[in-house]
Amino acid sequence: MGGSDGGRATAPLRFAELTPATWPAFEALFRAPGGPSFCWCMVWRASPKELGGADGATRREAMAARVAAGETVGILGFDGEEPVVWCSIAPRESLPRLAAARSADRGVWTIACLHVRRSHRGRGLTAAANAAAVDFARERGAAHVEAHPVEWDARSHRFLGFVSTFERAGFTRIERAGTRRSVYRLVLEGDGAGAE
Template sequence: MPEFVPLEAGTWPLFERLFGPGGVQGGCWCAFFRLTGPEFRAAGSTGRKDHLRAAAEAGKPLGLLALVDGQPMGWVAVSPRPDNPRLARSRLLASDAPGVVWAITCFYVDRRGRRRGLAGELLRAAVGYATEHGAEVVEGYPVVNGNRPPADLYHGTVAMFTDAGFTMVEQRGPARALVRRELVSAR
């Protein structure tokens, strides 16, 4: 049974161990959505890592780690949508949801933890985490099953989100979708 812990200063070493020295996916360090395009390119892998570490040390909500027997096995990035400036600039990921919106932008599961349903458990934990922090709506931007290579599954799949109570708002292009789960009636 996994344990889910937020990424913060005290859990940073676990995150670093999970992501390894390269920062997963070409040195992203899960900063892709948290930085604008020019900022992301200029930062390089080291700058991206430093950016995320500084946010963790400042206590910003960033996401959750899945620990299995005390070992980091998975990650989900979940945070307030405004903390992800790339979402606002993307035609594909634009949203008009009212209220306090949180975004689930990324999943990573270590190869030792794959094919065990851990990503789905991370998704459910992320919704709970967002709810505890005042989210009224949680959005995701998954791939439409079968229309993307396996390397793009870090966004999750539509089926995974709908199984967790999300509704498909609309398909965006041939390969992506906007999904949403309302937690509290928008005011």
């Protein structure tokens, strides 16, 4: 997926939750050149049954069903009326393939995917999406926001974002997760001072 764009400043975007009303924009973003229409952001949230032999169409249907049911799955960033950024931000328990190996802390939300439209990369949009995601989670009662970024030279899992992006945003590394990912956490105001 989109990867980091260096955190450079850009014009403000408008962010909105992915709902049935914004689904057409989500679909347009994912089907645009360079879009992740093969996974539909189901890598970490798929159940074991959904994983078996799933193709792009099946994953799209699974995500559409979650959105139709009112599940919180993430936010879209708009440049005017054009959808240009996707950020998966949701309660960690809705991402079983990430949550299974983690502690049982309550109130943890996870940033599990960042995708920037190819035409808008290099404009600082991942930093803007991270900030909007943190605000989104805070407004919904999150105590912590976690991310699983990789280093800039990683050859896979780049859709999780890069370590430097999260460190600039005040996240602190708390542990390793496999051979490529690290777990970063931000403690939100009202639940302690600063990051862990």
